[in-house]
Every structure is written in structure tokens, then in C-alpha cells.
Amino acid sequence: MNPPPETLTASQPSTPLQLTVNDLSIEAATVNGTGSQSANNILAKSLFRMGIPMAAKNLFPSNIQGLPTWFTIRASKHGYTARKKELDWLIGMNPTTWEKDVANLRPGAVVMWNSNELSDAPVKARGDLIAYPIPMNDCIKGVAADAKLKKMLVNMVYVGAVTHLLGIEEEVVLKVIADQFKSKQKAVEINVACLRAGMEYAKASLPKKDPYRVERMDANGNKILIEGNTIAALGCLMGGVTVMGWYPITPSSSLAEALIALAKKHRVDAANHTIRFADVQCEDELASIGLVLGAGWAGARSMTTTAGPGISLMSEFVGLGYYAELPGVIFDVQRVGPSTGLPTRTAQGDVLAAAFCSHGDTEHLVLHPCSPEECYEFARISFDYAERYQTPVFVLLDLDLGMNFWMCEPPSYTTEAFDRGKVLSPAKLDELKAAGKKWGRYLDMDGDGIPWRPLPGNPHPDAAYFTRGSGHDEYARYSEDPEVYRRNLDRLRKKIEGSRTTLPQPVLETVPGAKVGILAYGSTNNAMREARDQLAAAGVKSDYLRIRATPLATAAVEKFFKEHERVYIVEQNRDGQMELMIRQVLTTPGAVDKIRPVRHYTGFPIDARTISDGVLAGEGKR
Amino acid sequence: MNPPPETLTASQPSTPLQLTVNDLSIEAATVNGTGSQSANNILAKSLFRMGIPMAAKNLFPSNIQGLPTWFTIRASKHGYTARKKELDWLIGMNPTTWEKDVANLRPGAVVMWNSNELSDAPVKARGDLIAYPIPMNDCIKGVAADAKLKKMLVNMVYVGAVTHLLGIEEEVVLKVIADQFKSKQKAVEINVACLRAGMEYAKASLPKKDPYRVERMDANGNKILIEGNTIAALGCLMGGVTVMGWYPITPSSSLAEALIALAKKHRVDAANHTIRFADVQCEDELASIGLVLGAGWAGARSMTTTAGPGISLMSEFVGLGYYAELPGVIFDVQRVGPSTGLPTRTAQGDVLAAAFCSHGDTEHLVLHPCSPEECYEFARISFDYAERYQTPVFVLLDLDLGMNFWMCEPPSYTTEAFDRGKVLSPAKLDELKAAGKKWGRYLDMDGDGIPWRPLPGNPHPDAAYFTRGSGHDEYARYSEDPEVYRRNLDRLRKKIEGSRTTLPQPVLETVPGAKVGILAYGSTNNAMREARDQLAAAGVKSDYLRIRATPLATAAVEKFFKEHERVYIVEQNRDGQMELMIRQVLTTPGAVDKIRPVRHYTGFPIDARTISDGVLAGEGKR
Amino acid sequence: MSTVTNEKTNRGGFKLSDYQGLPSTLCKGCGHDNITRNIVQAYYELGLEPHNVVKTSGIGCSSKTPAYFVHRGYGLNSVHGRMPSVSVGAKLANHHLQVIGVSGDGDTASIGMGQFCHLVRRNVDMVYVVENNGVYGLTKGQFSATSERGAKSKIGEVNEFTDIDLCALTITLGGTFVARGFSNDAKQMLALIKASVAHRGTAMLDVISPCVTFNNHEGSTKSIHYVMEHDIKLNELGFVSPWEQPTAEIKPGEAVEIPLPDGSHLIVRGVNNNHDPHDKFAALQLLEESRKKGEILTGLIYIAEKERDLNTAMRVNNPKTMAQMDEADCRPPKEAFEKYLNGFR
Amino acid sequence: MSTVTNEKTNRGGFKLSDYQGLPSTLCKGCGHDNITRNIVQAYYELGLEPHNVVKTSGIGCSSKTPAYFVHRGYGLNSVHGRMPSVSVGAKLANHHLQVIGVSGDGDTASIGMGQFCHLVRRNVDMVYVVENNGVYGLTKGQFSATSERGAKSKIGEVNEFTDIDLCALTITLGGTFVARGFSNDAKQMLALIKASVAHRGTAMLDVISPCVTFNNHEGSTKSIHYVMEHDIKLNELGFVSPWEQPTAEIKPGEAVEIPLPDGSHLIVRGVNNNHDPHDKFAALQLLEESRKKGEILTGLIYIAEKERDLNTAMRVNNPKTMAQMDEADCRPPKEAFEKYLNGFR
Numbered sequence A, B: 001m002n003p004p005p006e007t008l009t010a011s012q013p014s015t016p017l018q019l020t021v022n023d024l025s026i027e028a029a030t031v032n033g034t035g036s037q038s039a040n041n042i043l044a045k046s047l048f049r050m051g052i053p054m055a056a057k058n059l060f061p062s063n064i065q066g067l068p069t070w071f072t073i074r075a076s077k078h079g080y081t082a083r084k085k086e087l088d089w090l091i092g093m094n095p096t097t098w099e100k101d102v103a104n105l106r107p108g109a110v111v112m113w114n115s116n117e118l119s120d121a122p123v124k125a126r127g128d129l130i131a132y133p134i135p136m137n138d139c140i141k142g143v144a145a146d147a148k149l150k151k152m153l154v155n156m157v158y159v160g161a162v163t164h165l166l167g168i169e170e171e172v173v174l175k176v177i178a179d180q181f182k183s184k185q186k187a188v189e190i191n192v193a194c195l196r197a198g199m200e201y202a203k204a205s206l207p208k209k210d211p212y213r214v215e216r217m218d219a220n221g222n223k224i225l226i227e228g229n230t231i232a233a234l235g236c237l238m239g240g241v242t243v244m245g246w247y248p249i250t251p252s253s254s255l256a257e258a259l260i261a262l263a264k265k266h267r268v269d270a271a272n273h274t275i276r277f278a279d280v281q282c283e284d285e286l287a288s289i290g291l292v293l294g295a296g297w298a299g300a301r302s303m304t305t306t307a308g309p310g311i312s313l314m315s316e317f318v319g320l321g322y323y324a325e326l327p328g329v330i331f332d333v334q335r336v337g338p339s340t341g342l343p344t345r346t347a348q349g350d351v352l353a354a355a356f357c358s359h360g361d362t363e364h365l366v367l368h369p370c371s372p373e374e375c376y377e378f379a380r381i382s383f384d385y386a387e388r389y390q391t392p393v394f395v396l397l398d399l400d401l402g403m404n405f406w407m408c409e410p411p412s413y414t415t416e417a418f419d420r421g422k423v424l425s426p427a428k429l430d431e432l433k434a435a436g437k438k439w440g441r442y443l444d445m446d447g448d449g450i451p452w453r454p455l456p457g458n459p460h461p462d463a464a465y466f467t468r469g470s471g472h473d474e475y476a477r478y479s480e481d482p483e484v485y486r487r488n489l490d491r492l493r494k495k496i497e498g499s500r501t502t503l504p505q506p507v508l509e510t511v512p513g514a515k516v517g518i519l520a521y522g523s524t525n526n527a528m529r530e531a532r533d534q535l536a537a538a539g540v541k542s543d544y545l546r547i548r549a550t551p552l553a554t555a556a557v558e559k560f561f562k563e564h565e566r567v568y569i570v571e572q573n574r575d576g577q578m579e580l581m582i583r584q585v586l587t588t589p590g591a592v593d594k595i596r597p598v599r600h601y602t603g604f605p606i607d608a609r610t611i612s613d614g615v616l617a618g619e620g621k622r
Numbered sequence C, D: 001m002s003t004v005t006n007e008k009t010n011r012g013g014f015k016l017s018d019y020q021g022l023p024s025t026l027c028k029g030c031g032h033d034n035i036t037r038n039i040v041q042a043y044y045e046l047g048l049e050p051h052n053v054v055k056t057s058g059i060g061c062s063s064k065t066p067a068y069f070v071h072r073g074y075g076l077n078s079v080h081g082r083m084p085s086v087s088v089g090a091k092l093a094n095h096h097l098q099v100i101g102v103s104g105d106g107d108t109a110s111i112g113m114g115q116f117c118h119l120v121r122r123n124v125d126m127v128y129v130v131e132n133n134g135v136y137g138l139t140k141g142q143f144s145a146t147s148e149r150g151a152k153s154k155i156g157e158v159n160e161f162t163d164i165d166l167c168a169l170t171i172t173l174g175g176t177f178v179a180r181g182f183s184n185d186a187k188q189m190l191a192l193i194k195a196s197v198a199h200r201g202t203a204m205l206d207v208i209s210p211c212v213t214f215n216n217h218e219g220s221t222k223s224i225h226y227v228m229e230h231d232i233k234l235n236e237l238g239f240v241s242p243w244e245q246p247t248a249e250i251k252p253g254e255a256v257e258i259p260l261p262d263g264s265h266l267i268v269r270g271v272n273n274n275h276d277p278h279d280k281f282a283a284l285q286l287l288e289e290s291r292k293k294g295e296i297l298t299g300l301i302y303i304a305e306k307e308r309d310l311n312t313a314m315r316v317n318n319p320k321t322m323a324q325m326d327e328a329d330c331r332p333p334k335e336a337f338e339k340y341l342n343g344f345r
């Protein structure tokens, strides 16, 4: 393993400068609605195409125009892709945050800014920063007339300057620009002109003072750069979703919208102009989940996309799904709660809300993907789980995973058949009958708690049944009988318990001799390798268990506790929601005493240092 | 302590009969919508007025007319008031359940039935029962002409027969009838006539064969006989509720309706005909909780009544209440979930749904009354908690407690002042200012996490503020700042943590030398004394800790675990919802290993035997 | 389920008992049971395939009724007020299904108001029956939002709020089939139910259906007696199935003949008026006027039979349904998949 | 909050800046900001006590605006679509509060549909402003339910569904004050806002308020340009405060003068018509006709100024508010308490 580089750069004195190659984080502080996103994407993509491991994050406000936004790119030859706690290179474009942005910089960081708009004073006042002022408005004076367009294009100037100063390959940037604007030749030209203006200015007026450089690497192989929501949508397409009901909400809307776009392209029947995908932008989340469960009941693979507030609103219906055994998939792209909270910030705050959604005794299947790869995969197989277990399945992304750019191994084309579970065809029903077995919609015929279900329209005279959220017996008949009720509830538990061993199992990463265990899940994974490298450098060997679903794989979790002296549970929420689910199942004596929580809840994605510091503190090394 | 009597009667051979005084359970199996409720109430009340400890339960269907209903009265000189697992005396009135009702009887039980409607066959077939057939229709032939009325009055015949056979004092019954029908002389007469017909018939044709007798006792003192919902409504009235938004749902509607009736009487302003209570039957639960929080925000003591499905629907709003710090009281009279479940049966299934209601990190104050006394008291003080902590407060009754008849010490007239919490008056604001303290709506000025709140309309120029469910700083200003967010969340936790020591504390009952602890809450309490007597008789001494609220009083719970070798957690749900909350807070090493669950989830109220059997099994004595 | 042998069969080869359900557990005399009976009869006469019938509902006495008809169909008794959304889901999943949703006035006009309005707006192809009794039956007689101002409850309370007229509301929202029936008028209801099934789009049947237990007293505006006294028939209806011959020749101006998409015809003969049920504005006017007079106007009030239904508008009408789509239907070819991914490099 | 010194004060002694709020964070040119400005101006001119102003809202760009006016009032920004219910709660708790709720078309006509309908039905005394732009602004431009069929979205999609006309809907539901404004027409809006405040009951203002970022393109039916072209004024409005003199004598038939409960007067002068805004039926007809012609009818469409509001109907109007009730107000005397309990023996 490599030494933890953040420590190196962070503690590095501002002089003498030590060359740092392919290892920095750049942040552009802009105003939303000004079109900086396009410039930032070009910069990010260029680094990606140079084969350097990287990731990019957009820190945006819950607002449409005029408020501060920060776009951060982290490039790391070590392949570290989480947010870095401290910034190496600031690009200042926003007057309202300028002073604070500068004040927050670590000693010796680089700062570049639009000197036509922002004052030099804060940088001067600090004295320790490497300064690159650029009169960006002047640079593009001749390029465009329209004021709004100018505001957008000015961002290309810093792309140019950074390109020059870091040594990004010009052809790469040009190609990225060409790809980005595709057929719009005019846009390509004007953007290139601004890029060039920035490059020229840097060449002429900004002698290199910083230690950062980028160089072509070959670390990215066949990878793609993608947002979790986008690739999850592809997973849904391949997983065979045919009905979607949704209601817009940040940060989940882009998942739905990506899927709609995919379906428009890939689900249109050329022959009769029909569409093999039905999507309804519903009037609210109660309607979306109702639509999903109605469609699932009638045999379609169905889904919805939402965030915390939607989960709350869906609670009653989700209970119906559990109890009446209706399949359906709910994508919850988590944002910061409680209530409206910080709608454009990230958290793992719905772990419990999803797992125990609704009143009464319930427990739902919840998948926790950690990467674009898993976003694709879990999205795809979530429909199998929903139909196999005939129950609502949650897929919990978070804003960091869903809306930020991550490198990802491209999924290989899926040829696996759908697992439609125990759908009872007329033939199967005849077969059962012939074998002398009486079928009942809620009868456990196979000992796994999972009953057989006919789809509406099944013409077999014995197939019809009545579905309800009130008490019912094995044959779907209304019942208030206490023993019938208990039997049904026990079967439901058995069914859900069965999923502990079939859901995606935890992933274990070990090093020889580790006494410390770290348990995490979801997007936290992106900071884990770096955190464990930092720990190793500080003399703490650690093993790592990554949870991928609940109900938990109890055995694996128990084993992990048995084999470690202390287990740090890292979560991006305040209350230790996954910890509670672990406490629920741990039975090994003394196991719970080993729990050490590491919790992060600021709305910013967790960084490696927060984890390693947490562990080091627990280990008495801090 | 007394020996457990259930064991005695249950194992008693049918002959020779041993006289059993003031100790039996009678059940009338009728059809709902036929007016048997009135007759049953008369019977129950008569026993109560004879000074015999008793309780009465109505087991009714989710239906208006024509389905089976069972009314059970338990009289017990020992003061045991929970459901008795086995019945002593059946009154058969319903042809559809007749066979099953008889089949379910324990050996040697008594059975009385309307022989004009029900066949003798099932009783004959068994042979072991003490049989009292009565041609009830014949008995009242002359009394009433109207068929519907007849159907109602026929029930008075069994009241008469039972009165005679058990030795209930006639004057008591007559007085009860007179009170029940108050000024309606005609109704009194006709009911008395039917009662007499039953008595006469029994005297003439039913020689006493059973061992049961009742005798006047003086065990009931000053007590009243009341449903939990009814007395909770009185608690609300005395607690100062002025605004209610509600939506009908079994088993909570009678709480709202009782309160409306009380307000009509006691809240009308004679001077100007205004009403000091506003109630809106809302269009749904989302509207009720919105109304409650809006009213609470504007300074009224406000409440809603609901059951599980309503809690699910209210989730989003409850999160707003937590995060924006809005007071309001939510009465959840629990019924059987998940989903619609068994709407007319009882459960403790919303413990978690209430405590962690809504997405994101939340925790709410939840009161768990166990008796009518506590229904009154907790209802009354819930408004204090809501205002003191500026947060939604849940009061969790259940159907058994809320809709069944319980004996209860009458509450003494409350003279305590309302605790309105930190309401910021103009004067107080000036005072703070004078002391050089800057006030902020969400600023922790007192170190307890609880901020000061002005009410809308407060004219002080500094008082106005903006309330929102999105991120805000100490001064109620919009903020997406990560540290501001975390600070606020930490303060909220601090505030709620503070309630652990101020909410109703657990009640501990001990016996010398007990190594076994039993932990329970809510209506389960009604079976606990009997269960512990049974255990003692079987050689198991037990201590008992009764939880009365969550967030849990951690210290008391820890102590209880420390002092016992095994702790049985008794719950009326499948998944151990309170157990999970206990697991969340227990930190004493080894404590969780002592947990032994005893869970009951059939929709019927828990009985003592289920508890004692559970404990005995855990103790290896079964 | 009746067990009559040698039962007659309809054109589809199904017996009346195929359209019946479990015995009702409602109160004796409940209006809802009459509606159930008429649904059974209408569906039998229409010859629908029972296994393609989907019966959805919310919660309430009314919402229990789908268990009492077409036992060979599939029932989905959902949660309170949310019948519309599960119906849309089912219809999108399989547009061959013949969806009938049953709701109550509480279920539709209170908790379900939002879903109802949006269902109407989307013109989902289904029959939507509101069994309207002005009270919450199952929770024991509270006023509902269709209860008239001034109406008295069984316990003597006076309703302080204006009622919501579901017919006027539906028309205002762009509904395409709006009718009102009365549970005691079998003839009218039968024609209305058949026309509802034949209509392509949301057919909203507001059926006044007295609650004999909680809203049948003096002072009620939805008691059997009151409705009988105040029922004003807007029109006489004749439903003619594709295989039937109209019983009488229609003279111009005497009646409106409306061809429905499945080949059947609806003949609408005004009673003391010549209301054309295509006239939205006249429909609203009639409703408002009858309301002012305290009358209960019944019959076919408005129809727009040529509007697109949801499946058509969304082009979700491939003969192979969403429920039947397989891997080949759902996945793009490998090349397209790779090409898409390539856009992210 | 402006810090102008020597500012003029109104009759209540308050400055214009007392009615202003924080600087808006909406997009430059957003229609919503115009509405905010007019609320500030109207409230200033009316001389309302700012600390008695309660501003409620749901979620959306529109719902953010209460932060931008009357900073000396109290704001409650609730959850999406639920502004009505919190408003009712606040008004019942303290009927002296002057409640104004601000919502969006998504907030009201989609997720909030149910609460909206029932608020109208209860005639809660408050101003209800829908800032109607035909899209979900805050979630970036999806169609809302008030978007016309055939309208094009910014990304080129065509809306397949009929729009919900909030004015017609409100009238159908028994609303007592229904008006439509346009965010660019300050004069009309000012009079409408003042009249809304003076009205006792729910005053529903449907203000077309273009979203310059997501719905201001060619093909939109809610762009500034489109609305300007299609805005048809139903009437000219004059609002006369109790302390003001009407500017001109009114000749019979020329205009309708409506006295409002607080002593002010609203003078309604039809533009090329003599529509009496008390005529419910004519109002519906006008709406339907203008709709057919693709026009956007603005002005005071309907008013029923004599209907009871909720607090009055419920008799929740004791000078001492619910929020002020103390132990003595809430508790019956000891004897009554004991007597009540005695009934359970």
C-alpha cells in the first residue's frame, strides 16, 4: 500500500516546493445558473481521459440561480476518489464567497481568481498562498457579445489557465470540448477560443509557482466517468422495468429522467409506435408508490424514484406492499434530513426509515450500493428481488453517489434471464393440482415462506384471488382469527429472514494481523481505501467489512465481530442507524461492547481523514 | 401474594364442584349491530357496583352489522383484570360461531345459550359442560312487538338468568338499568321486564349446577369503570388542549369524540356563545397533523388522534415538527398492523414507528400509559412536554386500553398550572436584551438545548422569525453551512436527550431475592401482577420494571439489567420493538446477553399465562 | 358464490355465478349491496371475461364490495383513498384488464381527493364508482365531504360545510364520462354501468347509496326516503350492445345516440328536456340549478367519448403488455448498450 | 431589509421597510418577485400590523417568497403541498392573525390538491396566492398540472394532459373569492391583494407568474410573452380603504360596488362586459369560454363576500384566542369534574 498522500501534501511547507504529480484537488467556486458546470465538466473529463484516477463533485445550493456552488475535482494517482478534506487549488469566481473561500484554504495552497470581479485583498492579507490572478473578463473581451453568454464563457478561461499550468494535454481538452458540444460547431469554436485565451494569458503572465503537475497515466483502462443515478437508470432498463411512477425531488430526479431518456431511445416499438415503458410523473409520492404497487401486482416490473420526504409519504403504502406481498422497487437517493433538511447535500439518513418503513411489524429489503458498478448491478437485480420475495425493495443511493461523477468499470452486457419468482401460470397450477397440492395465494408450499402468485388475467378457474391489506388466511380469505394472523406474520418473517443469505453479501477486505475492524456501507466506501492507508501509515492495521444490504447477513457480521477486538462502524448520519440494525441481530456475547461509532453528518461527503481520525482516536492514538 | 387462581379453576375437574366466589370470566358471543352491548354493559356494571374487581372487553369485528362479537367480563377477587386465557362461562347467542365457541371451551365450563336459535347438539356432543339452555325468544314473547327491538331485548334475558344463577344483587342491576336509560322510562321498564323474564326462567327451570357465585365485596372503593380513550379525553380537556384536528379511525375515534362532547359542555362561553375549543374533522391525517403543528406553532395546545395508518401518513410532517421544533400531541391508539391489519384488534406495534417517525435522524418523545389513571395523567401532561420540548409528543394507547372497560382510581381535580415552556414574551425579550444576551430562535441560551420561542403576534420588533424545515442557523436564518447544520442537529439531540430524566420514569416493583427481571410497558401491565403471582407459585421470584416513556430512562434500565440475571422483555408485537430501543442504549458489558423476549401478537390482549409460560420456558421450568 | 346447476350462460360462455362474489357482510339494506347486484348483472349481460376483470378499492364499507362481485376476477383492496393510483398502475401494467374501482364518498372526496382529481385528468380507462352515502359508514357515521350543509347526523349534529358535488367537480377537471345514479334505481344504474364499461376513459359514476345504519334518519339528505323524494331523472338511457338491435327507432331531436368505442350504442332520451350530454357547459348549468333547488339530478350528465385515454396518450398499448415483456423486449442490443456507455468516456 | 431613514409611515405608523423581507434569491426576472413586491406595497398601504401577519407556504421557488416580505411578520415554511393545513391550524389558534399563504402550481394543484380543495370548502379566512408558472421551478422545469395540453417544455417535450383551471375549480368547490392576476400587472394585482385581505374567507389569487428560467421559451403557454398576448382583462378594479374616498361617482349599471367586512369597498368595472362577480354561473361560463378561445382571463372572477368563514362557523372567535387560553379557560370547575366522573360509577 502507498503512504497516505494527503498527510504529505497537507503538512508540506509552502517552500521549497516538492513536485506533486497527479495528486491534487481543485475547486471552482462559482455561482449557480451561470453555466460553470460545462467548463468544470470539460476540466474533469480531460483529467479522466489522461488516464489519471479522479472523481468530481458538485456542491450546489437548493436554488436555481445566483447562489454559491463549488465544483471539486480530485485527481489521485493512488486512486483515492473521496472528498479531500483540504483543498490544493481554489478557483475563485464568486464574489459572495470569495473571502471565506480564501480564508478556508490550507497554508500554501494555490488560488486562481477572476481579478476583474474579485478583489486581491483576501489573498494578499494571507500572504502564504500561491496566487494566480487572471483578468478573465478582459481575456474574452472580443469573443462574445451577449452578456449571459459571456458569463458562461468566462469559466473557460480558468480551464485554459489550469490546462497550461498543470500541463493537461491540449489535444485532450480540445477533443473533450468537441465531444461535449457535438454537432454545435459554433459552440465548439467559441469555447475553444476562450480556452485558448486562458492558456495564452497563463503562458504570458503567470510564471509557474505551484508544485502541481499532471501527466498521462494508464490507470483508467476501459473505465467510464458517470453519475450513480445515470448508471442506475441503465441498470433499471436492463433489469426490465416497464412501469415507473415518480415525483420530482432532488437528488433523485436525474435517475428518473435518465431512464425516460433511455426508454425513448430503446423501448420504442418501430412496428406499431408503442412504447415498452410507461412512465407517469405523478401528482405526489403517495400516487407514485400506489402506481408502482398496482403495476407490480398486475405483473409489471415497476419502480419509483424519490428521496427522504417521499419515503415518509410512502410509508402507509409500503406497509401494504409488505403485508399484501406486492413487488416494486423504490430508489431513495438520500439527501440530508430530517424534514426538508439540506436538499442538495448528502447523507445516509434513511437507513432505518427504509428498513422499517410503515407502522406495525415490518421489515423491508434494502440494497446499499457503494459505487456506480453497484448502482448498475443492484438496480438491475432489485427487480428480481422484488418479484422473488414479492415485496417492496429499496435501493438506497445518496446524493454523493447519485449526482457526482465517478470512475467506473463499464458493466458488461447483461444476458442473465429475469428471475420473475413464483409467478403461478395456469400450467403450473394444473401441475400442482395434478400432484394433489392445493394452492393458496398466501400458503407456504415450499417451506421458504414465499407463496405462489397468479397474475391478474390468469384465466385458470382456481387462480383468481383477492388482495387486501387486512387480515387474511392462506387462501387470501378475510380473517380476524388470531392464530391465522400470527401464522401469516410468522411466514412473512420467515420469508424476509430468508433474504439474509440471498441478498448481496458483505464484502470483506483483510490484512494480516489486523485487530481493528471497520464496518461501513454505501458511498463511504469511496473513502475507505485511503482511510485504511492512513491508518496503516499510523501503525493501525484494519480489516474492512462492507455491508451491502439489510436484512443483514447475520453470520458474516457476527464473524467479523468475533474476529476483531474493536469494530468501528462508520456512518454518514447522526444516530448510528446501521449500528442499530447491527445491535438488533448481534447475539455473540460481548460483541456489542466492541462497537465504536464514527459518524459524520455535515451534508458534505465523508472524507478519509474523518474516518482515520475517528479510528485513531478510538485506538488512543490521537 | 395469592396463589394463581387460574391454575386452580382451569385444572379443576367438572365434579365434584368446588365453590368459586368472585372469580370467573363470562363471555357473551353475539352478533354485532344487534344491541347486545347495552345488555353486556349492564351485566358488567352490576358486578362492578357489587365491589368486585373486574374488567370487561369487547372483541368486535371490523364491520358494522352481522358479524360475530364477543364480550368478556372478568371478575376477580384477586384484582386480576387482564384477559383470561380460558373461559369459565359462555353465553351463546350467535349461530355462526356457536359450534366453535363450544368446542373452544375448557373441560367443565358453563354454557348458557338461546335454545330458540341455537342447537343443543354441540353441547350434547361434548358432554362435559354445565349446560343452561334458555328459550330466550319465548321468554320475551309478550314484551315487545318490534322485531329489531326484540333482537336487542333478548340479550336482557341472559342478564337476568346470570343475575339469578350467580347471585348478583337484583337491586344493583335495577339501579344500573335505571342509570343507563336515564330519563327514558319506557326503556327502563321494558329492559327490566326482560331481565325479570330471564330471572324467572332460571329460577323455574335451571337448577344451579355450576360452582360460581358472586358476593358483595368492598374492593372497588371510590373507583370508576371507564375506557382509556374516554378518560384520556378528560386528561386532554384538563391539560388545556384548545385545537384538535383529527380523522376518524378505529380505535382512536372515541377519544376525539369524547373530547368533542366534553368541550361542548365545558368550553362554551356563556357570555358570547363562542367555544374555547376548535375541532376540525379533517380530510385526512396529513391535514390533521398539519393543522396540529400550525396551531402549536401559533401558540395553541393542539392534538390529533389516530392509529397506525395515520402515523405512517403523518411521517413527513412529524419530521418537520422535530426539526422546526413545533409542539403538538399525537394520540396513537394502536391496533394490529402492518397495513390495515386487524383494525379492531390490539397490539403494541407502533413503538418504533412513533419513536423514529420520519426520514433522516429523528427521535420523538413517546409516552406509554398502562392504565386509565395514566391515560388521564399522560394525556394531561403531554401538552406540557410538547411545549416544554417544542416537539411532537406521542401518546401510545392501544385498543385494549383505549376501548375496553377498566377500573380506575378517579383522578383528583388538577390544579397544577400549565407548563408552557420557554415562550418568549415581549417582556422576557427585553429582559434578555437588558442582560446583554442576544436571543435567537434556535439558540441554546440555557445549556439544555431548548431555545426560546415567541408566538406569532408578539409585537416586539426583534421577535419575528421565520420557521422552516430546511437548514437554519441559531437565528432562524436559512443556512446550508455544514457546521451550522451539525451544530443544530447536535443541539436537537441534546434537547431530546434531556427528556430521558424528565419524562415519566420507569416504575420498579421488586420482591426480595428475585434474579429474574421482567420488563414491560403499556397495557401489558394489566396482566403482570397475575403473571408474577403465577411465577411465584411456580417458584420463580421476579422483579418488574415498567417503561413509561421513550427516550428511555437509560440509568434505570441499565440498573435493572445489572441487578438481574435474565431480563424478560414482554411485548405485544412480533419484532421486539421496545427491545430494539433498549438494545440501542444498553452499554453495560454483557447486559444485552440477558435479554429474553416474550412476545405476543395475535390481536388478542395478552394474558398472564402467556407471560408466565414464557418466563418459565426461559427459566427451564417448562 | 351460488352453486346453481344448469345455469344459463352469456355470450362469453360464463354463468351469472361467475360474476357473483362472496356473500356480503354489509348491513341488511345497505345501498352498496344494490350496486353490487347491478354490477354483477351488467357484467354478466356484457359477457366480460371475468378473469380479466380487476376490482380495485380503498377502505370503507363501499370499498369492501369488490369481494362481493366477480369472484373469478382479481381484487386489490388497497389503502384508504388510494384506489386511483393502484388502478393506474394495474392498467398500465396490462391494458387488457377491465378495471373497475369502487370507492366511498369519504374515500374519494376526503382523503382521496388528490388522487381522484388526477385520475380524472389523466382519463384512465376504467369504471370509477363512488358509493356515495354522505357519511363514513365503516367508522360509524361521521359526516363526509359530500354531505350537504345543514344535513343532520344521526346523533343530531348539523353539518356546517358545503358539500362537494363530485359530478360538477369531475366535469370541471376535464372528466369524459360523468353520471349520477341511485342505488334503488336498478334500471338506470344497469345502463350506466354498461355504458361506463364501454366508454374508453374514466367513467365516473356517483351513485347515491344510502347508509341505512348511520344516515337514514329524518334530517339526513341521503336517506332512502329523501333521495326518493328528490331524485330528478335527467334522461332515460338505453344501452345497446354491439350484437343487439335498438328496440325503437329514434326520431331526430328526440334522443341522442352515442356510438361507443366497442361498437355499442348509448341512447339518451331527455326527460322533459333535450340536454345533449356532450354539452359540458349545459351539464354544469343543470347541476348548479338542480343543486339550488335541492334536487338530486340523476342520469348521464356529461360524456366526451372521443377523448384519448391514458394508455393511448402514452402509447402504452402494445398487444404484448408491460407485464409480459421479457428480456428481449426490455434490453437494447449489445451494440447499443456499448455505444451508450462509450458516451461516458 | 432596507435601512432608509426618514421613511414615510402608513396609518399604522409602520414604514414600507417593515413590510419588506430578505433579498430574494430567486432567478433575476422571476415573476414571483413581482408578486412579492406587490404584497409589500399592498400591506404597507393597508397599514396592517406586521407582527400579526402570518406567512405560510409549502415547498418550491414560490414557497420561498414569504422570506422576502414582511420580515416583521411570522413565517412558517412547511412541507410540500401542505400549506393549507398549517394555515388552518394557525388561524384557529389565533384568529387575530392575518394569514397569507403562498404556494406554487405544483404545490397546490399536484401534491397539495386535497388540502387545497378542503381549505376552500371550509372558507378559512386567509389570502391564498398561487404563483402559477405551469412548471416545477425548484426541481428544474417539469410540467405541472396547470400546464396546458400541447404546451412545450424547455427540453422540447409536449404536455399530454389537460390543465387544471384553479379558478373554475375553486368556484366549483364553493370558494368565496376567486381572482386571477398576472405578475407583470402591478395595478390589477395591488387591488386584488388588498381586496383579498379585506375579504373574510378564503381569497384565492391565481397569479400567472412566468418562470424565466424553465418556462419562458417559444411553445410555452406561460411565458411572459405568451401571457401578455393572451391576457384578457375581465374588469378594472378599484379598492377603497375605509378611510379613503372613492375617486369617482359610480353610475348605476356601470360598475358593481362591493362593501367588504372591514369597511372597505371594492369597485368592479367590467371591461367590455357587465359581469357581476356575484354571479357564480356566469363566472364559470366566462372561464370556460375564455379557455376555449385560449385566452387568459384576469381580474376578479367571483366573490361571495357574505359567506361565513371557518372561525365564525365554528364559533372560534372569542377575543381571547386559543393560544391565550389558560387553566381557568380550559378546565371545568371541580364540581363539574367530579360530577362527570361520577357518571362512570
Ligand SMILES: Cc1ncc(C[n+]2csc(CCOP(=O)(O)OP(=O)(O)O)c2C)c(N)n1
Binding pocket: B247, B248, B249, B250, B285, B309, B310, B313, C059, C060, C061, C062, C063, C080, C103, C104, C105, C106, C107, C108, C131, C133, C135, C136, C137, C138, C139, C144, C211
Ligand atoms: C389512513 C386511514 N385513515 C382512516 C381510516 C379509517 N377509515 C376506514 S373507512 C373510513 C371512511 C369510509 O368512508 P366512505 O369512504 O364514505 O365509505 P363508507 O363506509 O361510507 O362506504 C375511514 C375514515 C383508514 N382505514 N385509513
Ligand SMILES: Cc1ncc(C[n+]2csc(CCOP(=O)(O)OP(=O)(O)O)c2C)c(N)n1
Binding pocket: A247, A248, A249, A250, A285, A309, A310, A313, D059, D060, D061, D062, D063, D080, D103, D104, D105, D106, D107, D108, D131, D133, D135, D136, D137, D138, D139, D144, D211
Ligand atoms: C414531498 C416532497 N416531494 C418533492 C419535493 C421536491 N420539490 C420541491 S419544490 C417542488 C415543485 C415546486 O413546484 P411549484 O409548487 O410549482 O413551485 P415553483 O418552484 O414552480 O414556484 C418539488 C416537487 C419536496 N420538496 N417534497
Ligand code: SF4
Binding pocket: B064, B065, C025, C026, C027, C029, C030, C031, C032, C061, C062, C133, C137, C138, C210, C211, C212, C213, C214
Ligand atoms: S354502516 Fe352504512 S355503509 Fe356501512 S354497511 Fe352498514 S349501511 Fe352500509
Ligand code: SF4
Binding pocket: A064, A065, D025, D026, D027, D029, D030, D031, D032, D061, D062, D133, D137, D138, D210, D211, D212, D213, D214
Ligand atoms: S426557477 Fe423559475 S420559478 Fe424558480 S426562481 Fe427561477 S424563474 Fe422563478
Ligand SMILES: [Mg+2]
Binding pocket: C060, C104, C105, C106, C131, C132, C133, C134, C135, C136, C137, C144
Ligand atoms: Mg360513505
Ligand SMILES: [Mg+2]
Binding pocket: D060, D104, D105, D106, D131, D132, D133, D134, D135, D136, D137, D144
Ligand atoms: Mg410552479
